[in-house]
Each structure stands twice: as C-alpha cells, then as structure tokens.
Amino acid sequence: MHFLPTEDQLELQRGVREVLASVFPLEKLPDGFDQSAWDSIVETGVFAIRTDLGLGLAEAALAFEELGRVCIPGPFVATFITAGFADGPVTFLDPARQPLLVPYLENSQAILILGEQPVLAPASEVVGSTALTEPLDPLSPLHELPSVPSGTAVGAAAEQLKHEGALLTAAIQVGIAARLTELAVSYAKTREQFDRPIGAFQAVKHICSDMLVRTELARASLHSAAVILDDLANGEMAVLDPGRAVSGAKLLADEAATGNGRSCVQVYGGMGFTWEVPVHFFLKRAWLHATEFGTADEHAEDLAAAL
Amino acid sequence: MDLRDSAAESAFREQLRDWLAATLPTVGPEPAHTDWPGRREYDTAWQRLLFDAGYAGINWPKEYGGRGATPTEHLIFLEETERAGAPYVGVNFVGLLHAGPTIVTEGTPQQRGAHLPKILTGEEIWCQGFSEPGSGSDLASMRTRAARDGDHYVVNGHKIWTSHAEVADYCELLVRTDPDAPKHKGISWLMMPMDAPGLTVRPLTTALGSAEFSEVFLDDVRIPVANRVGDENDGWRVTMVTLSFERGTAWVDQIVDSIRLIGELAEIAKKVTSRDATAWDDRGLRREIGHLAAEFDGLWAMTKRGVTEAGTGVPGPTASVLKLRYTEARQRLMELGARVLGRASLSRADIAGLPASEWTKERINSLSYTIAAGTSQIQRNIIGERLLGLPKER
Ligand SMILES: Cc1cc2nc3c(=O)[nH]c(=O)nc-3n(C[C@H](O)[C@H](O)[C@H](O)COP(=O)(O)OP(=O)(O)OC[C@H]3O[C@@H](n4cnc5c(N)ncnc54)[C@H](O)[C@@H]3O)c2cc1C
Numbered sequence: 278m279h280f281l282p283t284e285d286q287l288e289l290q291r292g293v294r295e296v297l298a299s300v301f302p303l304e305k306l307p308d309g310f311d312q313s314a315w316d317s318i319v320e321t322g323v324f325a326i327r328t329d330l331g332l333g334l335a336e337a338a339l340a341f342e343e344l345g346r347v348c349i350p351g352p353f354v355a356t357f358i359t360a361g362f363a364d365g366p367v368t369f370l371d372p373a374r375q376p377l378l379v380p381y382l383e384n385s386q387a388i389l390i391l392g393e394q395p396v397l398a399p400a401s402e403v404v405g406s407t408a409l410t411e412p413l414d415p416l417s418p419l420h421e422l423p424s425v426p427s428g429t430a431v432g433a434a435a436e437q438l439k440h441e442g443a444l445l446t447a448a449i450q451v452g453i454a455a456r457l458t459e460l461a462v463s464y465a466k467t468r469e470q471f472d473r474p475i476g477a478f479q480a481v482k483h484i485c486s487d488m489l490v491r492t493e494l495a496r497a498s499l500h501s502a503a504v505i506l507d508d509l510a511n512g513e514m515a516v517l518d519p520g521r522a523v524s525g526a527k528l529l530a531d532e533a534a535t536g537n538g539r540s541c542v543q544v545y546g547g548m549g550f551t552w553e554v555p556v557h558f559f560l561k562r563a564w565l566h567a568t569e570f571g572t573a574d575e576h577a578e579d580l581a582a583a584l
Numbered sequence: 585m586d587l588r589d590s591a592a593e594s595a596f597r598e599q600l601r602d603w604l605a606a607t608l609p610t611v612g613p614e615p616a617h618t619d620w621p622g623r624r625e626y627d628t629a630w631q632r633l634l635f636d637a638g639y640a641g642i643n644w645p646k647e648y649g650g651r652g653a654t655p656t657e658h659l660i661f662l663e664e665t666e667r668a669g670a671p672y673v674g675v676n677f678v679g680l681l682h683a684g685p686t687i688v689t690e691g692t693p694q695q696r697g698a699h700l701p702k703i704l705t706g707e708e709i710w711c712q713g714f715s716e717p718g719s720g721s722d723l724a725s726m727r728t729r730a731a732r733d734g735d736h737y738v739v740n741g742h743k744i745w746t747s748h749a750e751v752a753d754y755c756e757l758l759v760r761t762d763p764d765a766p767k768h769k770g771i772s773w774l775m776m777p778m779d780a781p782g783l784t785v786r787p788l789t790t791a792l793g794s795a796e797f798s799e800v801f802l803d804d805v806r807i808p809v810a811n812r813v814g815d816e817n818d819g820w821r822v823t824m825v826t827l828s829f830e831r832g833t834a835w836v837d838q839i840v841d842s843i844r845l846i847g848e849l850a851e852i853a854k855k856v857t858s859r860d861a862t863a864w865d866d867r868g869l870r871r872e873i874g875h876l877a878a879e880f881d882g883l884w885a886m887t888k889r890g891v892t893e894a895g896t897g898v899p900g901p902t903a904s905v906l907k908l909r910y911t912e913a914r915q916r917l918m919e920l921g922a923r924v925l926g927r928a929s930l931s932r933a934d935i936a937g938l939p940a941s942e943w944t945k946e947r948i949n950s951l952s953y954t955i956a957a958g959t960s961q962i963q964r965n966i967i968g969e970r971l972l973g974l975p976k977e978r
Binding site: 278279280281282283286335458462465466473474476477478479482483485486487489490493494495497498500501503504505508513514516517521522524525526528529573574576577578579580581582584 | 585586587588589590593656659846847850867870871872873874875877878879881882883885886888889891892893895896902905908909961963964965967968969971972973974975976977
C-alpha cells in the first residue's frame with residue numbers, strides 16, 4: 278500500500294496546473310467557455326490519459342481537481358469518459374431527470390445520453406431545444422430539451438460510465454473545495470477588523486479549518502474510489518465495493534464544494550456577495566455539479582442499500 | 585496511489601490472521617468494567633501473548649525489542665486485530681504508545697533497559713500525569729512543582745484525569761522545574777513509581793459510571809533525578825517528540841469498528857418498527873445511515889493516507905483533521921443509533937432482542953472523544969494556525 282500520488286502522478290498534475298494558470302487565470306473566468314483554453318487543455322492530453330497515455334482514473338482525478346481549482350467551464354467529464362469512442366467536446370443528458378437539461382450544448386459535438394442503455398446523439402441533430410435565459414451558473418449555459426433525443430448505442434456499460442462520471446465530477450468538486458479554502462484563508466490573513474486580521478478570530482479561523490477538513494476527507498475518498506475503479510478495470514481485487522466507493526466520494530465532494538462555497542462567502546463578508554469577487558462563480562458551479570451524476574441524497578441511499 | 589497490500593504486507597496479514605484464529609479462542613471473556621485487578625490481568629495476559637508471538641511493540645525499533653514494522657504493517661495489525669475482535673491495548677496504552685516511545689527516543693541506555701522490556705511483556709503498566717485541574721487545553725501552564733533536593737526531586741501538586749492510575753506501576757509525569765522560565769521552557773518529564781510515598785490516587789467516576797481515571801495528589805513525593813527523561817526544563821519538547829510515534833494510526837481500530845457498526849445499524853433498522861413500518865423503510869433514515877457510511881469509508885481512506893505520509897516522513901495534514909472529523913462522526917453515529925433503537929436505547933443492557941448495551945454505553949462514552957487528547961476546539965485552532973497559517977489569537 279502506498280496511498281499518496283507518485284512523483285509521476287504529481288508531475289502530471291503540476292503540468293495541468295501550469296497550463297491552466299496560463300490559459301485560464303481567474304480574470305478570464307467571467308467570460309465563460311473559452312475555445313482556445315479548451316484546445317490547450319486537449320493538447321495537454323487530459324482527455325487522452327487513459328486512451329493514449331495508458332494511465333487510469335487516479336491520474337484523471339488529479340487532473341480534474343485542477344479543472345475545478347480554476348473553475349473553468351466546459352463539458353470535461355463526458356468528454357473524458359467517452360474519449361474511447363467519440364470526438365469531443367461531448368456533453369451529457371440524464372434522461373431520468375426532469376427538466377431535461379444539457380450543459381454546454383452549443384460547445385459540444387455530441388450528447389452522451391446516460392439511460393439504462395447509453396447512446397450518443399450528434400449535438401447538431403437535436404431539435405427543439407431552448408437555451409435557459411437565466412441559468413444558475415452564469416458560465417455554464419443550459420439547454421432544455423423537449424424530449425430525449427435518439428442516438429446510437431455506445432460500447433460501454435451504463436454503470437461504468439455513471440461511476441466514472443460521478444468520480445470525475447467529484448474530482449472537480451474537490452478542486453473547487455480546495456480553491457475556496459485557499460481563497461478564504463488568504464482573505465482571512467489580509468482583511469483586518471478590530472485591528473487584527475479576521476483570521477485571528479476563532480469564529481473565522483474555525484470556519485477555515487472546517488473547510489480544510491471537508492476538502493481533505495473528500496479528497497481521500499476521491500482518490501480511494503479512483504484507485505478502486507482502476508483496480509477493477511485491471512482485473513485486480515478492489516478493497517471496497519466500487520459503487521459504494523464512488524457514491525461516498527461524490528457525496529463528500531458535493532458537500533465539500535457547496536459547504537466551502539457558503540463558508541467562503543461568509544469569510545469574505547460583503548465582498549463575498551459581489552459579482553466582482555469570483556467566489557460566487559465557484560459556488561454556483563458546485564451547485565451545478567451537485568445535481569450531476571447522482572445527488573448526495575441519491576448516493577447516500579445507494580450506499581445504504583449496499584450495506 | 586496504491587491501496588493493495590504488497591507481497592510482504594499480504595504475507596504479514598495472512599500470518600497474523602492465522603495466529604489470531606489460533607489464539608483468540610484461548611482468550612477468556614472480558615472482565616467486568618469495574619473489576620480493575622481483573623482488567624489489568626486480562627490486558628497484560630493479552631500483551632504477553634502478543635509478545636511471545638513477536639507482535640509486541642509492533643512499531644518500536646527492533647533494537648529496543650519491538651518488531652520494527654512499517655507503518656503499513658502497523659495499520660494492518662490494528663485492522664486485523666480489530667476485525668478479529670481481539671482484546672484492546674487497554675491498560676498497556678500509555679506504556680506502549682506514549683511512555684515507551686518517549687524512553688526509546690529520549691531515554692538513557694539504563695532507562696531503556698529498565699523499562700522497555702517490561703512494557704513490551706505487559707509486566708509494567710504506565711499512566712499519564714499531564715493534565716491538572718487548572719491546566720487542560722493549556723497544558724503548558726501546569727504548576728505541579730518539582731524542587732531539586734540533592735539527587736532527588738521533591739514533587740508537590742495535583743494531577744487529574746489520569747487514566748488507569750489505579751493499576752499503573754509508573755506515571756509519565758510532567759512537572760515544573762523552573763517556575764521563572766516562560767511556560768514551555770520550565771517543564772521536565774519524570775518517571776514516577778506509583779508506589780512512591782506521598783502519592784494518593786483518588787478515582788473519579790466517569791459519566792459511564794466506571795472509574796476510568798483518577799486524581800493524583802502529590803505531597804512531597806521524592807523522585808530520583810535519575811528518573812528524568814531528557815534534559816531538565818526540556819520536558820515540553822520531550823513530550824512533543826513522542827506524538828509522532830503514532831504514525832497516523834491513532835483511530836484505526838475505532839474507524840474499523842465504526843464501519844462494522846454502520847452495517848449493524850442497518851440490520852437493527854430492519855428489525856425495529858416505527859409507526860406502521862420498519863425504521864429501514866424510512867428513506868430519510870437510510871440516507872443518514874448511507875451518509876455516515878460515506879464518512880467512515882472516507883475516514884478509513886484518510887487513515888491510509890496518513891499512514892503512507894508517516895512512512896515517507898513527510899508530515900501531512902492528516903492527524904488533526906482525522907481526530908476532529910472522526911470523533912464528531914462517531915458521536916453522530918451513536919446518536920443515530922439511539923434514534924433507531926428508540927426506547928431500547930434507554931437500557932444499558934440488551935433488551936427486546938436488540939444490542940442496546942453496546943450502543944448505549946458507547947453513546948455515553950463517545951462524549952469524551954471530542955475532549956480527550958485535545959478538544960475539537962483546540963484541533964480547529966491547530967488546523968487553522970499550523971496547517972493553514974492563520975494568525976494566532978493572542
Ligand atoms: C476520558 C478521558 C481520559 C483522559 N485521560 C487523561 C490521562 O490519562 N492523562 C492526562 O494527563 N489527561 C487525560 N485527560 C485529560 C484531557 O487531556 C483534557 O480533558 C483535555 O485536554 C481538555 O482539558 P480540560 O478538561 O481541562 O478542558 P478545558 O481546557 O478547561 O476546556 C473546556 C472547554 O473550553 C474549550 N477551550 C479551552 N481552551 C480553548 C481555546 N484556546 N479556544 C477555544 N476553546 C477552548 C475546550 O475546547 C472545552 O470545550 C483525559 C480526558 C478524558 C475525557
């Protein structure tokens with residue numbers, strides 16, 4: 278057992294982080310989806326981690342944490358999990374969830390429709406969709422579809438795609454949670470009231486500590502689930518039921534991201550409620566992801582059923 | 585990142601499992617909580633069995649009689665003994681996990697020779713005399729005074745919450761040797777024989793109704809200077825050094841146990857009826873149980889992370905984070921258990937075919953987890969200040 282990222286894994290993560298820092302700094306965040314940033318990310322090989330680099334979800338999770346850290350919008354998860362059989366960008370639709378909403382439709386080539394029998398539909402052939410005029414996350418456009426489009430069957434099992442989707446969404450959430458902790462802590466060190474940095478007050482300090490705790494618990498769960506799915510894919514014995522591992526990771530990651538979002542707003546005070554300070558973008562993204570690939574409630578129920 | 589046993593680790597696990605399967609049936613039933621001589625006997629007999637099989641001081645260096653196992657093997661040891669339902673470390677706790685390791689790292693050859701072998705065999709039981717009535721979270725403010733008189737210290741003061749004091753042979757005692765120095769700089773670490781004249785132990789009854797800890801009154805107790813471990817006035821550092829010995833394994837048995845209890849809770853919920861259905865038919869309750877399962881699975885993953893960090897010598901954020909989150913989750917588990925048990929939770933003995941005894945006692949006992957060994961508030965301070973670098977309050 279060696280449950281820490283290897284040097285190679287850390288290097289891959291650092292590589293992604295560096296590219297993102299240059300192509301998508303926080304200042305670009307308010308502009309939303311950025312095609313050239315997307316192209317740069319494709320170039321880093323993030324989507325080819327498994328298909329071309331022969332690596333696994335452990336590496337993918339580390340890379341996806343970085344996508345969350347910068348809050349970059351885009352259909353990353355579905356593009357990754359369909360990389361073996363579809364050209365990206367690929368977005369996804371959960372046909373069991375009303376209203377039928379698809380993110381980033383206009384930026385995508387295809388929609389992965391994740392029903393019992395997963396199918397792929399070309400984005401250009403979707404008819405009758407309407408763009409939401411006021412999506413919760415202003416940087417993630419959503420389209421409402423009148424009905425579930427038909428498509429061609431894909432060669433991957435629904436369960437596997439759902440597990441992978443939940444895992445990578447959890448990775449983004451962990452990245453969001455981690456970045457929100459950094460933002461809150463650095464603000465708490467510099468903002469002064471009553472003649473001292475607000476981070477010296479326990480009421481603020483303990484909010485920050487809890488943010489770290491939520492993040493680290495979710496991260497440990499995430500990495501564990503990633504390794505377990507990889508073990509399964511490699512025909513190895515997994516140390517925990519994969520469904521249980523993934524549900525735990527998604528649930529804790531959703532809580533970390535949304536909980537830290539609220540906490541971060543609180544630490545920033547009035548500034549946290551402004552459009553200008555980017556905290557709200559992170560929180561709104563976290564709220565979006567919390568509805569994707571199973572909600573925390575659903576995962577909690579699945580976990581209980583697996584006991 | 586790898587969660588599977590290496591070949592050596594799995595061989596270690598197999599061997600341990602075989603030994604446990606052969607040995608546990610020979611271990612008698614646990615004595616009553618109130619039977620202190622019986623408990624000492626039971627815990628030390630188990631320690632002797634471990635010693636004879638080469639499992640004593642699993643994480644201690646070989647040259648001091650330990651097994652010199654890796655942190656991962658230490659984790660496997662704790663995991664497997666817990667799963668097999670083996671006795672706990674019990675009264676051997678302070679000797680094996682605290683005083684012993686302190687003597688290993690800071691003791692003289694003579695001190696090591698005198699104590700380490702007996703700690704490993706279970707012949708010598710230790711307790712920890714750190715806290716005082718006026719010094720709990722602010723431990724360094726302690727006032728128990730040790731004045732030099734020739735080759736002895738004369739000690740006067742009052743310790744409290746000293747677990748297992750009644751059965752201990754020795755106490756790791758923190759005393760103030762320089763009252764004029766800044767508070768962290770005037771403390772020394774002494775080995776105090778518990779039969780020293782002038783020493784009085786007064787048991788305190790816990791909320792559980794048993795006497796787990798005591799007050800210890802020290803009235804002109806003479807302790808040889810040769811019993812000091814580390815330099816005079818360097819006791820604070822000596823104490824801190826030991827903490828690293830745990831290597832992320834402090835909560836292994838309890839986390840493994842919690843995962844078992846979650847499964848048990850699901851079974852109880854399927855039996856218990858509430859209004860017109862079983863408790864398990866309640867989706868909200870199932871979600872709460874599932875939620876706790878996620879937390880304990882996560883805490884287990886985090887434990888593995890901490891153990892790996894310990895093995896690489898790179899200190900990570902794990903220890904305080906784990907303590908804080910685990911102890912709070914354990915309390916919520918016990919509260920949920922009580923809700924599922926309903927009025928059966930009003931009994932400390934099994935009732936109505938339900939395992940009320942374990943749940944009800946642990947519901948009470950778990951109240952102490954967020955207090956002992958650094959309260960949750962202190963953990964949050966540590967995380968904020970040491971891990972996140974936030975400014976101190978004072
Ligand atoms: C079951 C059990 C076994 C124990 N065994 C031993 C033992 O064997 N040997 C030994 O030496 N000690 C032992 N202890 C003592 C334990 O270490 C102390 O209880 C603990 O450190 C807290 O100290 P206190 O009880 O004096 O509480 P206090 O320090 O008085 O704390 C009271 C409350 O104030 C809060 N508080 C204090 N300071 C701060 C601060 N700076 N910021 C925010 N909040 C603060 C605390 O969090 C707590 O909520 C044991 C305790 C228990 C419960």
